[in-house]
Each structure stands twice: as C-alpha cells, then as structure tokens.
Amino acid sequence: AKLVTAGLRVVFECQQNDGTWEKGEAIERSGFRGIAGDPHVSGGVSASPSMPSSPTSGSVPAVPCEQQQHGEIGNSYVFSVDLLGSLVDSIVEWKPELLAPFLPEIERTVGWMESNLLKERQGGGREPKTVLGWRSNHLTEGSPVGWCTAQVFFTLTRLRKLLRFLLTQRILAEFGGMSGAASGREWRTLMDSDLSVSGRKTTLMTDIENRILIPLQSAEMAVTLTLLPSEKVEELRQLGKEKIPHALSLFEWDSQKAGVVKRRPPSSSPSGLDSLECEDLSGLFEESEKEETANGCDSEETRKRGRRRRNSENSPSPAGNDDATKNEMRGKAIESLLFHFASTAPCYSLILFGPPGTAKSTLCASMANYLGWNFLVVDTSDFLAHGMGEVAARMRYIFDRLKVLERTIILFDEVEEFCQDRTNERLGMESRMLTTAMLTQFNDLRRQQKSVFIVATNRVRSLDAAVIRPGRFDMMLFAGTPNLKSREQRLRSKLQATRLSLEDKEAACRLVTQFMRRRWDDRGAVDDS
Numbered sequence: 001a002k003l004v005t006a007g008l009r010v011v012f013e014c015q016q017n018d019g020t021w022e023k024g025e026a027i028e029r030s031g032f033r034g035i036a037g038d039p040h041v042s043g044g045v046s047a048s049p050s051m052p053s054s055p056t057s058g059s060v061p062a063v064p065c066e067q068q069q070h071g072e073i074g075n076s077y078v079f080s081v082d083l084l085g086s087l088v089d090s091i092v093e094w095k096p097e098l099l100a101p102f103l104p105e106i107e108r109t110v111g112w113m114e115s116n117l118l119k120e121r122q123g124g125g126r127e128p129k130t131v132l133g134w135r136s137n138h139l140t141e142g143s144p145v146g147w148c149t150a151q152v153f154f155t156l157t158r159l160r161k162l163l164r165f166l167l168t169q170r171i172l173a174e175f176g177g178m179s180g181a182a183s184g185r186e187w188r189t190l191m192d193s194d195l196s197v198s199g200r201k202t203t204l205m206t207d208i209e210n211r212i213l214i215p216l217q218s219a220e221m222a223v224t225l226t227l228l229p230s231e232k233v234e235e236l237r238q239l240g241k242e243k244i245p246h247a248l249s250l251f252e253w254d255s256q257k258a259g260v261v262k263r264r265p266p267s268s269s270p271s272g273l274d275s276l277e278c279e280d281l282s283g284l285f286e287e288s289e290k291e292e293t294a295n296g297c298d299s300e301e302t303r304k305r306g307r308r309r310r311n312s313e314n315s316p317s318p319a320g321n322d323d324a325t326k327n328e329m330r331g332k333a334i335e336s337l338l339f340h341f342a343s344t345a346p347c348y349s350l351i352l353f354g355p356p357g358t359a360k361s362t363l364c365a366s367m368a369n370y371l372g373w374n375f376l377v378v379d380t381s382d383f384l385a386h387g388m389g390e391v392a393a394r395m396r397y398i399f400d401r402l403k404v405l406e407r408t409i410i411l412f413d414e415v416e417e418f419c420q421d422r423t424n425e426r427l428g429m430e431s432r433m434l435t436t437a438m439l440t441q442f443n444d445l446r447r448q449q450k451s452v453f454i455v456a457t458n459r460v461r462s463l464d465a466a467v468i469r470p471g472r473f474d475m476m477l478f479a480g481t482p483n484l485k486s487r488e489q490r491l492r493s494k495l496q497a498t499r500l501s502l503e504d505k506e507a508a509c510r511l512v513t514q515f516m517r518r519r520w521d522d523r524g525a526v527d528d529s
Contacts, residue, residue, distance in 0.1 A: 009102075018111075023077040080136075099166075110159070120144055175378065180372045181369065182370075195478060213371060216346045347474035349454075350476070353457050353458070361411060364409055365411075373409050375409050379412075392434065402445060411453075412453065419438050
C-alpha cells in the first residue's frame, strides 16, 4: 500500500493545472503492438516499457506509426482520461481508500471532462441529430472520437463506484457503523423464537430468512447467473461455492412432507447443494405453482415457467452419459432454485418489537453479517446531538445521509419518542410535527430499496397508528424469548465446553431437557406456576 501511495503521489504531481497530463512517450515507442487497419486501437492502452519492441514468432507485427495515426498524431499518446481510469480501475477493487487523498486532483480531471464536452450535428434534413462526445487532449481540434468518449464513460463509471465507497465509509464512521463481512456463523448461533403469522406457526429467524435474507441474496445471484451460460453456472458452483448464497445450504427436501422445505444444521453438509436431487426440486416447483394458482396468481409467466420445467424434465438423456446428464440437470435445478427465490420480492423495512433483552439489536447485526452488508445503528442520541431545538434539522441531515447508503442494514433503536401517537391529547404540537416528519422520511427511505431498515422497539403500543398500519412497513415481527429447541441446542453447546464425561453430559442434557419440556406450555414459555 505504501508503494502504491508513493506511485500515485508521483503521478498526480505531474498533473497539469487543467487536470490533464503531458504527452510523455509515444505508445509505439514503448513497445505497443497495434492491430493493422485500426487507427484508434492504440488510443486507450498503454504498454509496459519492459515489452520487447521487436515482434516475435506468432505475435502480431508492429504497425507503423503512420498506419496507426491516419493523420492523427494524438493517437500515439495515452489519453489523460484513460490514464486516470486505468489507475482507478486497478485500485478501486483492492484498496479504494488509497485514492481518497487525491480527490482534488481527480476533480480537476473531471472538470476537464465537463468543459471539453463536444457537440457535433450529424445528418441533413429538417431534424439533424446532435452527437455529444469527447476528444483526446493530444489530438488536434475536431469532432468527438468514439474511443475517447468510451474512455470517459468508463472512467466516470469507476469514479462513481469509488465515490460510493468513500461516502459510505464516511457515513459509517460518522455514526459508528461497521463495514460488512459475509459470515453466517453468528446467525447460526442465535437463539430463535416461535411466531404465529396468520395462523401459521413459524419462527422469527425462519421468517426473516425467507422474506428478507434469501430473496436479497438470490436476487443478487440471479443477476449474475443471467449473464452466464448454464455450463458456467455449474463451473461457478464447483470452483467457488461461497458465491452461491449459503442460505440455500440451510434447505433440504423433506420427503415425508411433500412440498415442505425445512431447515437443517449447516454443518451437516459442506455444500448443501449436492444433496438437492432434481426430482426433489421438481416437487418444490410443482408445489409453488399450485400455491400461486390457488392464490389467484395463475399468470401467463407462471404457466410458461411450468412448461419450461416439464420440457426439461422430459427431455431424453444421452445414452452412456447418465452421470454427466444428472450433473447438468442438477446445475440447471440450482439455477432454477435461485431464480425461484429471487422471484420473491425482498422486504426492505421491518418493525421488530418485543420485551427488553430479546436480542433485537444482535439479530439485526447478524443479518448484516449474514448478507455481508454494512451495519449502522441510529438511536435517540443521534437526533438530539444538537439539542431539542435542532431535532428537525438533525433529522433531515441524518436521513439525507442514510439515503446515500447501499447494501446496509440500518437499525433505528428505541426511537419511539419521534413516532408517538398523535391522538394523545397530552402530546405537544412539536412532537406531532416530529412524528409527521419521521413518517415522511421513512417513506422516502423505503422507496430507495437500496438498504434494509429496521425499527426496534420495546413499546409498540406507543407508536402512532400511521407507523404500524399495514403497508407502512413490509413486515412487523415479534421478538420473543428463545423457544424450546433453541434452549436445548444452547444447553448442548455449553455442555460440550465442560470437562464432564460424555455419559455425564448426556445425562445432564437429558434431565434438563425433560424438565423444560414438562414445564413448557402452549404459549412457548416456561410455566412458573
């Protein structure tokens, strides 16, 4: 990093006041071999000085300078914007923070792009077209050039990614947030709690997985898969299983309950995907199609998806190549599974309520680690940082920065004071206006759909009716005390760390588990009576 920083300092010290660089050495003199017949191929690439200048056997012969230039001597020198774009592209994926001290120099080059945008009218007739573009600073005056314009767009794209990263890091540092690092270990060690959603028994973590975590991961993966052929999808699974959403490894087909997917301990199989048989996935998709039809979602897209799946299942297998065919079908099934979960629209907002001590904040932080996203907590003290008289201005300041964030779990912890029930007669006008302002900011943040924000509260009844009404937030879940299964698993993990013999561990676990099961009532809590 020190060597790269020193190199960047040398490069930007040579920058001219207008944001460009001098011509330097011509490309063909540095050993670049152009492609015959292409007058602009040398304009966007600089070669290493160590490259041999004489052609070797099997290589493309060097093109004379006259053949490359076609009258444009500037094509023999590196475009200043291309130089900047190559620097940013080589660093932004590695250590983008190294470019932060050189933002004023980068801004000068961007200023040159703004002031040197060229316009050219093409075509005759009554409505001629206006073409916008750029021309290298080493070329003589003229019209926009294609390769120069392409280099400007490439550089701006990389600079946009750099600025997003630096802005995110700045905002996280201001509010004490954490950068994301994908790891599902913390999520798997959490203690789950039971839920009853619309008469359906589930658990808190399962509902969050199915409606937030897995759809978000699958949507990102589906975008990648659409750019790859089917054989590359299988290659990706084999060479980089960590790229497949590890949430999929938590699922297996339950043959005893057709159409039901259940969780299993992730440690039972390193990949999880290998245990998914094609016929199992087919049953899953059939049940999904039946459920969509039953819910009135029998769309043309659903019918097309079913026909494509059945056609692929009925296609004959090549003789003597059963294993290869099975692997290919499994790869396609995995791809279909990803798209299946990606078709579920992820939830981007959640109210998480429950008594104190139910690990609501820990759950939100684990969600960020699960996804590999950033994590940021905003509490009452952030809004009161400049005093009571500046709460409204401070609210706008905070939300303006939160809207910039991407791939971030934002937790609003204990902010009931700014969302109080406006029907309360004892509530002052200022508190009512703060509630209205907070609702507006929540709506704007939800429309962004770039981050997931969660409101955690111990007093859901104190919230205004407009906050908890259906449609304001995507989900509203109760975080209760750990269920019986989680307590048993935690007991077993604690006993494993003791020096007791295996028989004593089993006996202790059996006694405590039997006691808890006897005292566990239907409400999912221990009966102390």
